[in-house]
Amino acid sequence: MQYITIDSCFDHGHISSWARSSITLCCSHRPDAMDFFTRFYTAYSRPVKVAISISLALVILFAYILLIVLFTSPQALHIDSLLYVGDNPASRTRFTPQVAVALLSAILTGATIALATRCVDESLWNHLTPSTAADRITAAESRNLALWSVSAVARIRYLFVGGSWALRLSAVLLLAGVAVNPILVSGISQTPDLTFETAFQPRNRSYNDFSGFLDDVNTWYASGTTRDLLGEAAFLTSLHSLNAPAAHVCNTPLCRANARMAGFQASCTSDEIPNPDRIGLKPSSFRNIRRQLFCSPKRSSRDRDVCVDLESSDPETAAMFTNQRATETDGDFTTVFGAYVYNWYTGQAERSIYTVDCRVRYGWVNVTQVGSNPPEVIRSSFQVVGQDELPRSAGYLPRIYGGDLLESSPWNFSGGAYGANGEKIVKYPIGVALLGWKETADGPTVAQRIERAWDMNNIFAFGRSIDRIDLSTTIETRVNKYVYNKLALFILIVPFLASIFGVWNRWHVLSDELMLGYDPVRIVRCGPLYGVDPSTTGEELDKMVVARYMQADMDGEQRYQFVASSVEFVAEPRTPKHG
Incomplete structure (x- = not known):
């Protein structure tokens, strides 16, 4: 502890000797x-x-x-x-x-x-x-x-x-x-920053281009038992308005797969025909039994006739569909044609007849899949090519859909009113799903269903052959990026x-x-403000010029003092020391 007297801080003339001797400051030693x-x-x-x-x-x-x-x-x-x-x-x-x-x-x-x-x-x-x-x-x-x-x-x-x-x-x-x-x-704002990474896989030419459509059943023949079970599964999935499962090509939602593969495309039209003779409906008497033949229109001189007949009898034939290979022209695969009486089961009034004509061709088609969503066929991408580029080597499928194995085709069915002696269309899953039973669909709807069914066949084949087709996979990376204005x-x-x-x-x-x-403390040591009369008002003082000067006391010690004046100073102030 160290004691120092107040006179080390203040001028000797401003405090009495008695006060200096009695007042001390206690300061801690630093x-x-x-x-x-x-x-x-x-x-x-x-x-x-x-x-x-x-x-x-x-x-x-x-x-x-x-x-x-x-x-x-x-x-x-x-x-x-x-x-x-x-x-x-x-x-x-x-x-x-x-x-x-x-x-x-x-x-x-x-x-x-x-x-x-x-x-x-x-x-x-x-x-x-x-x-x-x-x-x-x-x-x-x-x-x-x-x-x-x-x-x-x-x-x-x-x-x-x-x-x-x-x-x-x-x-x-x-x-x-x-x-x-x-x-x-x-x-500072945010915006998505997108980057794309694309990988391409060429098709494996050691496999059949239609390998996604083939299995042991439709490539094996024994006493006419061959069938296109893969195609039937795809057709029924589409006709029952179900979605195809996603192929295992994308692991993230921002992945997009595009495939170019061999496939089929159906192009269908429909026509409505008046039916005053009640063809395809149960007659009122045995003498009113009659038949009528309906054939697909020829597109060229090389086309073959594809015909079905409807019969008014008991049991009647109110619907019949079949298919047949169209021609040997590049891309022609089969023709699906049918005729049926609209809503033949409900009522005995006159019912019109719809005909549906579908031309099915084969060629290259693109299928796309985004993330884990169901794949989709890009119908506008379908391209017919020559047999030298894409041979029609699809196992027994050409024979099933229009050859000597026509009985195995799922598009070959007929039906009529349901009764004790009536023909049951329910025996044909494709027929019931395509036309309906008690209430049938109209012609344009049936035509559209057939087109979608063949597209679904392509989608199923895509999922089975992703390692053997031309496949490009684009993975999108989306990151929110800061933007500075x-x-x-x-x-x-x-x-x-x-x-x-x-x-x-x-x-x-x-x-x-x-x-x-x-x-x-240092300001106080500079002493009072000189040059100010006690009667000077605050307003007058504000207008006075203030400066500090070096002044020597009686002991010769120099220190600064403040001086105020309302006039120009007589003596110039000393140049200050800037250290």
Whole structure:
């Protein structure tokens, strides 16, 4: 513990000897390290202040550079979290652009205010120790500058009573600096960034191009027992309005597979024919039994007739479908043709007859699948090619759909009214699913169902042969990317101008001897304000010029004292020491 008397702090002429002898200050002894830094700062106060001011300027410059780079070229910072939004919600707590902008804005605003207030504070004490008469300031302006450097409210007040237009503008801009962060953050948005990676697999030419349609049943023949079970499963799936299962080609929802494969396409038309003779319906008497033949129209001289007949009898034949190979022309596979009485089961009134004619061809067709969704056939992609490029080597399928194995075709069926002696169309799954039973579909609907059924056959074959066909897989990678609006950078003009106006003509760095700051003990030691009459009003004092001069006391010790005057000083003040 160390005791020092008050006379080490105050002038001997301002306190009685009795008070000095009775009043002591108790001060804690500081560590040697603290004494070292205190002595160092006292000896080098001006260089330290210069370093602090330059450091603040560099911090401001650094913040400007980072903000400009962030909004103009964020990839140059090599921080992924500033470029892409995290997929995992937990990862969104990373160093995001909003966090970066908030930190840089706070640093920029704080450093700008600190630099401006330091310059104003230094400028105040520089004016109080003027080198020329032009540097002198009034008492009111000295008070305004002192308050400007410590109070935001005083900066607003300075707009109306201050003497410097630059500081007025700087005060407004410093207050407007609070908008820097929200405006910069509003310039950050998100947009999806899409990238695509495509892989191609050529078809395996060692396999039959129609291998997806073939199995042991439709490639094996024994006493006419061969059937196209794969095709029947596909037809029934489509006719019952079911979806095909997704092929195992995509593992993500953003995957798209496109295949080019050998396949079939049916093109169907329908026609409605009046039926005044009630063909295909049960006659009222045995004498009214009659038959009528319906044939598909020929498309060329090489086409064969495909005909079915409907009969009015008991049991009647109200519906009949069959198929037959069309021609040997490239792409021709079979013709599906049928006729039926519309709603033959319901009522005895006159029923019209619909004919449906479908030409089925083979060629190349595209099938696409997105993610795990059901595959789809692109009907517009169907292309007929020559037999030298795509031979009709589809096992027994050509014979089943129009050759000597016609009885095995699922499109070969007939039906009539359901009764004790009536023919049951329910024996034919394809027939019931295609036409209906008690209430039949109209001709255009049946034609469309046949087209979709053959498309479904292609889809099933696609799923069975994905490793043997031309297949391209495109995987889409979608990442939300940050987008920075460069126009938001215009808000940086506000702190920039605030610092310019705050520092303008005020870049003074004084030594600790001249720069008293707000140390009340050192200010008191400067003594009273000389030159002020006790009768001087506050308004008159505000107009007086204030300055500090070096004065030697009776002991020869020099110290500063404040002098105020309403007229020009007679003697020029001494040049101040800047350390």
